[in-house]
Amino acid sequence: MFSNVGQILMLLWRTLQALPHAWRQRQKVFDQFFEIGNASLLMVCVLSFFIGAVICLNFGPALVDHSLATAVGGVVGLAIAKELAPVMMAILIAGRIGSAMAAEIGSMSVYQEIDALRTMNINPIQYLVLPRVIAIAFALPMLVIFSVLVGWFGGATVANYNKAMDIPFQVFFANLKDIVELQDVVNGIFKSFCFALIIGSVSCHQGLTTIGGPRGIGRSVTKAVVNSIVLIVICDYLITSFWFMLTRFGLL
Amino acid sequence: MTASSSQPSGVGLVVRSLRKSFGDQEVLKGVDFTVQPGEIFVIMGPSGSGKSVLLKQLIGLEHADEGDILINGEPITTPEIAARYRMALVFQSGALLNSLTVGENVGLYLSEHRLKPEAEIRQIVQEKLADVGLKDAIDKLPSELSGGMKKRAAIARALVIEPQLILYDEPTSELDPLSSVMIGNEILNLNRRIGVTSLVVSHDRDLAFGIAHRIAVIVEGTIRIIGTPAEVKQCNDPLVQNFLRADFKRES
Numbered sequence: 001m002f003s004n005v006g007q008i009l010m011l012l013w014r015t016l017q018a019l020p021h022a023w024r025q026r027q028k029v030f031d032q033f034f035e036i037g038n039a040s041l042l043m044v045c046v047l048s049f050f051i052g053a054v055i056c057l058n059f060g061p062a063l064v065d066h067s068l069a070t071a072v073g074g075v076v077g078l079a080i081a082k083e084l085a086p087v088m089m090a091i092l093i094a095g096r097i098g099s100a101m102a103a104e105i106g107s108m109s110v111y112q113e114i115d116a117l118r119t120m121n122i123n124p125i126q127y128l129v130l131p132r133v134i135a136i137a138f139a140l141p142m143l144v145i146f147s148v149l150v151g152w153f154g155g156a157t158v159a160n161y162n163k164a165m166d167i168p169f170q171v172f173f174a175n176l177k178d179i180v181e182l183q184d185v186v187n188g189i190f191k192s193f194c195f196a197l198i199i200g201s202v203s204c205h206q207g208l209t210t211i212g213g214p215r216g217i218g219r220s221v222t223k224a225v226v227n228s229i230v231l232i233v234i235c236d237y238l239i240t241s242f243w244f245m246l247t248r249f250g251l252l
Numbered sequence: 253m254t255a256s257s258s259q260p261s262g263v264g265l266v267v268r269s270l271r272k273s274f275g276d277q278e279v280l281k282g283v284d285f286t287v288q289p290g291e292i293f294v295i296m297g298p299s300g301s302g303k304s305v306l307l308k309q310l311i312g313l314e315h316a317d318e319g320d321i322l323i324n325g326e327p328i329t330t331p332e333i334a335a336r337y338r339m340a341l342v343f344q345s346g347a348l349l350n351s352l353t354v355g356e357n358v359g360l361y362l363s364e365h366r367l368k369p370e371a372e373i374r375q376i377v378q379e380k381l382a383d384v385g386l387k388d389a390i391d392k393l394p395s396e397l398s399g400g401m402k403k404r405a406a407i408a409r410a411l412v413i414e415p416q417l418i419l420y421d422e423p424t425s426e427l428d429p430l431s432s433v434m435i436g437n438e439i440l441n442l443n444r445r446i447g448v449t450s451l452v453v454s455h456d457r458d459l460a461f462g463i464a465h466r467i468a469v470i471v472e473g474t475i476r477i478i479g480t481p482a483e484v485k486q487c488n489d490p491l492v493q494n495f496l497r498a499d500f501k502r503e504s
Binding site: 024104107108111112113115116117118119120121122127 | 308311313335339343345348351360364365409
């Protein structure tokens with residue numbers, strides 16, 4: 001996997017170089033954006049609600065037992081905004097959209113459609129990769145914002161109705177507001193933007209390098225998802241460390 | 253050379269000492285031939301003799317290890333050669349983009365390069381599809397077409413470029429005799445009508461002897477003979493004769 005990181009970075013660089021052509025590809029960007037949002041919104045909603053709920057259920061009673069009921073909203077809010085929403089949504093999108101990207105482009109590679117584009121002097125990066133990367137780079141942060149809100153609501157619901165906590169909605173959100181700052185949410189959104197670039201470039205790279213027929217397409221899809229998730233988790237740690245350093249030195 | 257955009261005239265092609273290996277396997281072992289402007293030149297040979305590899309070198313999808321390919325005397329590696337000379341490849345499978353309709357496929361070159369307004373593109377697409385007898389298929393998806401129709405649609409897509417050199421990769425493979433004759437006639441008509449240079453790679457003996465001005469027979473990466481159909485038929489090379497006279501023999 002790591003032997004391909006150089007090629008993936010090169011593909012991402014070429015995609016960024018192709019950005020001036022983005023306006024010409026706006027229809028494809030919109031189509032991809034709609035595909036990502038439409039296909040994932042319900043799943044994001046369900047997943048985020050239950051992630052918020054389960055985090056609250058795991059930590060809430062323990063905090064209440066230690067007379068820290070006022071921290072429940074903050075802990076759940078912070079965990080969702082900074083970590084769980086960006087990472088879980090990125091994993092969801094890698095599985096749902098990254099796999100589709102790798103399969104579609106992989107199929108085009110195997111059936112010579114990409115060669116056909118090249119013979120027409122159409123750059124596959126501009127035509128195929130750029131719209132997908134732009135769409136996912138916009139869609140994933142938006143899904144994360146939505147996920148954060150739904151996750152908070154899931155946590156608040158459990159905190160309100162669970163007898164071990166019994167924290168009203170207003171109190172939960174007041175505590176959350178005290179502890180979670182705007183920059184925590186921005187941190188999560190920034191992470192999701194980076195994860196989106198990883199998913200887009202890894203999946204498109206796998207698609208473009210697919211060889212060997214249907215089995216090759218299957219292999220590319222698996223690699224696209226697995227490699228994206230591994231890189232997301234590694235990148236998550238690096239961004240968190242970097243953000244922590246910025247905060248520690250008072251730069252944020 | 254400057255060609256009028258409405259009446260393209262063919263370009264000359266020279267291939268000198270072309271060699272290509274994949275690992276230890278040498279596929280092309282020094283191939284030399286010349287194609288005159290406006291000529292129909294057929295390269296025949298058994299499967300695995302290096303025909304398709306040769307075609308990919310000629311259109312620039314792969315690079316040769318050694319040797320030269322000259323279009324009107326200019327090396328194919330010259331920057332901007334694709335902009336100076338219009339070349340098209342009709343793939344064996346057609347290689348139509350499955351996500352686009354036939355009309356969108358045929359007009360793809362013009363729409364992606366913003367060469368004409370949308371209405372004019374639609375009109376040109378209709379004309380080119382009518383030329384290959386597919387006027388009614390404009391809004392169909394490639395998956396709705398038969399093998400022969402896909403190949404004719406691919407020819408229409410190549411025609412939109414107004415090519416000076418068309419390369420055909422196994423244009424009659426997987427087709428019934430009637431469709432093969434139709435494709436063969438199409439190649440002849442195009443050559444007569446617009447004077448395009450045509451290089452056809454095929455192992456279809458009927459097609460080759462029916463349409464070619466000259467034929468080259470390639471066996472195991474080497475050209476064994478180049479000549480008119482009559483000259484090739486009289487060739488005494490046993491490898492050439494084996495290929496040309498191969499037939500079923502029913503044992504009594």
